[in-house]
Amino acid sequence: MAEHCTNDRPPTFSKPKVELHVHLDGAIRIDTILDVAKQRGILLPADTVAALKGLCTVSEPATLTEFLGKFNQYMHVIAGDRKAIKRIAYEFVEAKAKEGVAYVEVRYSPHFLANSGVEPIPWDQKEGDVTPDEVVRLVNEGLSEGEKAFKVKARSILCCMRHMPNWSMEVVELCKKYRNDGVVAIDLAGDESMNCVAYPGHRNAYEAVDVLKAERIGHGYHTVEDQALYRRLLEDNMHFEICPVSSKLTGACDPDFTKHPLITFKKDKANYSLNTDDPLIFNSTLDTDYATVQKYMGFTDEDFKRLNINAAQASFLPEKEKKDLLNLLYNAYDMVDSTEL
Secondary structure (H helix, E strand, O other), X not given: OOOOOOOOOOOOOOOOEEEEEEEHHHOOOHHHHHHHHHHHOOOOOOOOHHHHHHHHOOOOOOOHHHHHHHHHHOHHHHOOOHHHHHHHHHHHHHHHHHOOEEEEEEEEOHHHHOOOOOOOOHHHOOOOOXXXXXXXXXXXXXXXXXXXXXXXXXXXXXXXXOOOHHHHHHHHHHHHHOOOOOEEEEEEEOOOOOOOEEOOOOOHHHHHHHOOOOOEEEOOHHHHHOHHHHHHHHHOOOEEEEOHHHHHHOOOOOOOHHHOHHHHHHHOOOXXXXXXXXXXXXXXXXXXXXXXXXXXXXXXXXXXXHHHHHHHHHOXXXXXXXXXXXXXXXXXXXXXXXXXX
């Protein structure tokens, strides 16, 4: 699978990749936001790509409040617009194709893109007629059409929001309704998440694993501070969705990458993947994360092969499709089978 690199530098890892932790609403093109705003007659505080990018991105470690505030700059442009919702899903797959991704699981809250049947209506929108159910259908259509056009397999994870528990039961029902139409998991976003994903602070990891029965852990950097928990997760082969650039810019980890917990995960041969999280807000691509860990943490092509095999094995695909994905990676990596790693 060829990979496009926009800065005239060859990609850090040019083989097919798997990405498991990326937010659809944090992966929208700046030019798309500007275009949709123009079509809808929405006035933005900036009218060029460079100026709007400056408002929507962070380049230095920020507080969580500053980070979340970036979504307020543009989400009202996309939410509640059928064409825009489908478009961002389609363009997301196109972007992942350019990054050399063979399979991606993208997550989002259907309620954050709706303007009807949701209380409160997000982003100060006026009430309209796009429900969370229709949002899921539109995203599924965009991902499916993108998959056909760009030959990247794309599936979605629906997010419950910890601070909006009144939305959660509908998210569960939407997961059931669309489980055979592109939706592969449910996620509890916020402090921790759940065909379960988790975002724990290290004590919350106990609840994520024991109560929510999380099958993967989003981030999970502070688990290394609790050796009993960390050793248990290693023994259970728990999958960590690592987002290096995000971890620095959200203040989740020491900004010095040479002190990153991923170095410990790597040394201990933990089960993890590399992911972008919110590439719009971090002004990054998947290659940014690969280049970062290569430069500061000594990752090699063999490490990249291993972590992508782990990502494929930890994916929420049905077993037949998972086996096909693994075979695609083995062939691309010149591996007869997984015994070589």
